[in-house]
Amino acid sequence: MKILIVDDEMIVRESLYQWFKKSGHRVKTAASGFEALEELEKEGFDVLFVDIKMPKMGGLELLKKVRETYPESDVIIITAYGSIESAVEAMKVGASDYLLKPFRPDQLNLVLEKISNRRKLADSYQYVKGVLEQMTRFDNIIGQSDAMNEVFSVVSEVARSEASVLITGETGTGKELVAKAIHAKSPRANGPFIAINCGSLPENLLETELYGHQKGAFTGADRSRKGFLEVASGGTLFLDEIGEISEKMQVDLLRVLEERKIIRIGDRAPVDVDFRLISSTCRNLEEAVRVGDFREDFLYRIKVIHIMIPPLRDRKEDIPLLVQHFLNKYSHQTTKRVDHVTSEGLALLRSYPWPGNVRELENAIERAVVLSRSRTLKGRDFAFLQPASEPRGTPRTLREVERGYIQEVLASQDWNITRSAKILGINRVTLHKMINRLDLREDA
Numbered sequence: 001m002k003i004l005i006v007d008d009e010m011i012v013r014e015s016l017y018q019w020f021k022k023s024g025h026r027v028k029t030a031a032s033g034f035e036a037l038e039e040l041e042k043e044g045f046d047v048l049f050v051d052i053k054m055p056k057m058g059g060l061e062l063l064k065k066v067r068e069t070y071p072e073s074d075v076i077i078i079t080a081y082g083s084i085e086s087a088v089e090a091m092k093v094g095a096s097d098y099l100l101k102p103f104r105p106d107q108l109n110l111v112l113e114k115i116s117n118r119r120k121l122a123d124s125y126q127y128v129k130g131v132l133e134q135m136t137r138f139d140n141i142i143g144q145s146d147a148m149n150e151v152f153s154v155v156s157e158v159a160r161s162e163a164s165v166l167i168t169g170e171t172g173t174g175k176e177l178v179a180k181a182i183h184a185k186s187p188r189a190n191g192p193f194i195a196i197n198c199g200s201l202p203e204n205l206l207e208t209e210l211y212g213h214q215k216g217a218f219t220g221a222d223r224s225r226k227g228f229l230e231v232a233s234g235g236t237l238f239l240d241e242i243g244e245i246s247e248k249m250q251v252d253l254l255r256v257l258e259e260r261k262i263i264r265i266g267d268r269a270p271v272d273v274d275f276r277l278i279s280s281t282c283r284n285l286e287e288a289v290r291v292g293d294f295r296e297d298f299l300y301r302i303k304v305i306h307i308m309i310p311p312l313r314d315r316k317e318d319i320p321l322l323v324q325h326f327l328n329k330y331s332h333q334t335t336k337r338v339d340h341v342t343s344e345g346l347a348l349l350r351s352y353p354w355p356g357n358v359r360e361l362e363n364a365i366e367r368a369v370v371l372s373r374s375r376t377l378k379g380r381d382f383a384f385l386q387p388a389s390e391p392r393g394t395p396r397t398l399r400e401v402e403r404g405y406i407q408e409v410l411a412s413q414d415w416n417i418t419r420s421a422k423i424l425g426i427n428r429v430t431l432h433k434m435i436n437r438l439d440l441r442e443d444a
Contacts, residue, residue, distance in 0.1 A: 001025050001026070001046040001047055001112065001115075001116075002025070002026045002027075002028075002043070002044070002045045002046045002047075003020050003025050003026065003027045003028075003045065003046065003047050003048075003049065004027075004028050004029070004030060004036060004039055004040070004045040004047070004048045004049070005017060005020075005027065005028070005029045005030070005048075005049045006029075006030045006031075006032075006033065006035075006036040006048060006049065006050045006051060006054070006059075006062065007029075007031070007049070007050075007051040007054070007078065008031055008032060008051065008054045008055060009051070010031075012051070012078075012101075013029040013031070014029075016029075016049060016108075017029055019105060019108060020108075023109075028045075032054060032055070032056060032057060033050075033054060033056070033057030033058070033059070033061060033062035033065075034056065034057055036048065036050070036062060037062070037065065040066070040069075040070055040073075040374070041373060041374050042373065042374075043375075044070065044072065044073065044337060044374070044375040045070075045073050046073065046074065046115075046119075047073065047074045047075075047076060047096075047112070047115060048066060048073055048074070048075045048076065049076045049078055049099075050062055050063060050075055050076065050077055050078065051078045051079075051080075052077050052078060052079045052086055052090065053079070053080070059077055059078070059079075059090070060077075060086075060089065060090060060093060063075050063077065063090060063093050063094060063095055064093055064094075067093065067094040068342060068343070069342055069376050069378065070340075070375065070376055071340060072339065072340060072375065074096040074097075074115050074118075074119075075094070075095050075096055076095065076096060076097050076098065076099060076111055077090040077095045077097075077098040077099070078098070078099050078101060078103075079098065079099075079100060079101065080100075080101035087100075096114075096115060096118070097111050097114065097115070099111065140177055140180075140181075141174060141177050141178065141181060142318065142321050142322055142325050143315065143318040143321065143322075144317065144318060144321060145310075145315035145317045145318050147310040147314060147315045148310070148315060148318060151178065151307060151309060151310075154305075154307055155178060155181050155182055155185065155307070156185065158182065158305045158307075159181075159182050159184075159185035159186045160185075160186065160187065161305075162276055163304040163305050164257070164276070164277045164278070164279070164301065164302050164303070164304045164305070165179075165182060165277075165278045165279070165304070165305040165306075165307060166242075166278075166279050166280070166281070166285075166302050166303040166305070166306050166307070167179060167278065167279070167280040167281075167307045167308075167309065168280070168281055168282070168285075168306065168307070168308050168309070169280075169282065169308060169309030169310070169311070170282055170309075170311045170357055171282050171356065171357065171359070171423065171424050171425030171426075172312075172356045172357035172358055172359030172360055172423055172424075172425060173309040173310070173311060173312070173357045173358060174309060174357075174358055175240070175280040175309055176195060176238065176240060176280065178307060178309060179193075179195070179236070179238045179278045179280065180193060180238075182236070182278060183235070183236040183238075183276075183278070186236070186276065188234065188235050188236055188276055191232075191233075191234035191235025191236070192231060192232055192234070192235035192236075193235055193236050193238065194228045194231060194232040194235065194236070194237050194238065194275075195238040195240060196209060196210070196228060196237070196238070196239055196240065197240045197241055197427070198239055198240060198241045198242055198244050198245050199240070199241035199244035199426060199427065199430060200241075200426075200427040200429070200430070203245075203246050203248070203249060206245070206249065207249065207252075207265065208227070208265060209227060209228055210227045210228055210229050210253075211227040211229060211262055211263070211264055211265055212224075212225050212226045212227030212229075212230055212262075212264045212265065213225055213227075213264055213265040213266050213267075214264050214265065214266035214267045215266075216266065217264075217265045217266025217267075218265070218266070221266070224264075226264075227262065227264065229256060229262050229273050229275065230262065230264075230271055230273055232273070232275040233272075233273050233274045233275055234274060234275075235275060235276070236275060236276045236277075236278055237275045237276070237277050237278070238278045238279070238280070239277065239278075239279045239280070240279075240280050241280070241281060241282075241425075241426075242279040242280065242281050242302065243281035243282075243283035243285055243288060243294065247295060250294070250295045250298040251295070251298075253298065254295070254297060254298045254301055256273065257277065257301050257302075258301075260272060260273055260274065261273065277302060279302045282425060285299050285303075286299070311354070311357055312354040312357045312358055312361060313353050313354055316350050319346075319349055319350050319361070320346060322358060322361055322362075323341055323346065323349060323361070323365060326361070326362050326365035326366065327339060327340075327341070327365060327369065327377075330365060330366045330369040330370070331369060334369055334370055336369060336370075336372065337375050338368075338369045338372050338374070338375055338376070338377060339375055339376075340375060340376045340377070341376070341377045341378075342376060342377070342378050342379065344378060344379040345377050345378050345379045345381065345382060347379075348379045348382050348385070349361070349364075349382065349385075352382075352385050355405060355408060355409060356409060356412075356423035356424070359422065359423050359425075360409075360412075360423050363413075363419060363422070363423065364382060364384075364385060367384070368381045368382060384412065385412065399438070402434075402438065403438045403440065406420075406424065406431075406434060406435070406438065406440065407440055409423050409424055410435075410440065410442075415442045417431055417432070
């Protein structure tokens with residue numbers, strides 16, 4: 001075990017150090033509560049032996065701080081006074097056990113044996129907890145809120161059908177994960193799942209990607225190539241950001257959905273296709289239809305089933321689950337043992353509005369884990385999150401809202417275009433265009 005001995009008496013520190021070292025444990029010492037906290041900041045410890053009577057910061061005060069910030073560490077209180085009252089108080093605060101000075105070596109062994117057995121039980125509990133956590137997942141979508149349970153229910157119901165599905169929701173809510181869940185639970189699960197981001201491709205390239213082309217159809221077409229509408233046969237085609245495609249592309253896709261045939265670019269012979277269409281968008285397509293930016297007949301065809309993914313701010317009871325999931329993920333990826341967020345840190349994460357939704361939460365946990373010097377994340381580890389200000393006074397125009405939101409995301413990511421584009425759910429080229437169009441400046 002990794003053991004930290006905290007006592008202001010050098011003879012006690014040295015005696016315990018030598019005993020535990022001889023028994024094969026890794027041991028460090030601290031002469032005060034403040035020094036102990038400094039050691040805990042650097043690394044985690046399995047067990048702390050803490051003297052209850054120390055100047056400036058007593059053992060009980062240190063115990064309270066350890067229980068709050070480093071709950072995975074066991075604390076053994078040492079008292080020289082035989083005071084049952086202080087021992088009882090320490091146990092109430094959260095001490096794992098206590099020792100009365102003077103104590104014998106066999107008592108130390110007994111205490112460590114009890115802690116070892118308790119940790120084995122805790123490991124079993126964590127295993128069961130992990131099994132239960134899997135029950136709160138739905139094909140890699142994590143949530144236990146009523147809103148997400150409703151989404152899970154709809155996904156289960158529509159998966160067996162062939163109906164076209166439109167998934168709507170803000171950027172970063174996990175629309176592609178829902179699309180993959182529908183595919184995984186459908187009769188087409190053994191077929192391909194092809195995902196295309198319609199907003200990241202210019203119209204001529206998107207057309208080539210979807211329909212394919214014959215050799216010699218245009219300059220550079222040195223061989224025939226199947227399009228994704230053909231490649232997706234037997235499976236599912238997922239068109240992300242479908243609200244960004246042109247009217248011409250809408251007309252062409254509507255014909256494909258009705259006839260289930262395509263013609264490659266540069267060819268005349270129709271090719272049969274067999275795919276299920278799932279689309280997603282963060283736009284209000286009904287409003288786009290009203291102002292003439294989207295075809296109504298095409299919307300009806302792609303929106304036979306509608307699934308709306310709630311934003312993270314409307315399902316904050318899912319945040320602790322998501323936080324633990326991302327902690328596990330990035331602790332494993334970075335090989336840094338960061339496995340806990342304090343109640344203060346969790347309260348901060350729950351109070352933040354998450355404009356970038358689950359994607360932004362994941363980025364925040366990854367950043368905190370990478371920069372952390374401790375096994376526990378505290379409120380200050382998330383100081384880079386700036387709460388969004390509530391709109392006041394005169395209502396803002398849509399351009400002002402869009403400009404403010406994009407500026408906020410860019411600022412939260414230190415103007416890193418790649419990370420900001422990922423949070424916004426767009427590509428780098430689109431973000432650069434929006435920055436120029438909205439006249440955004442890094443020093444604004």
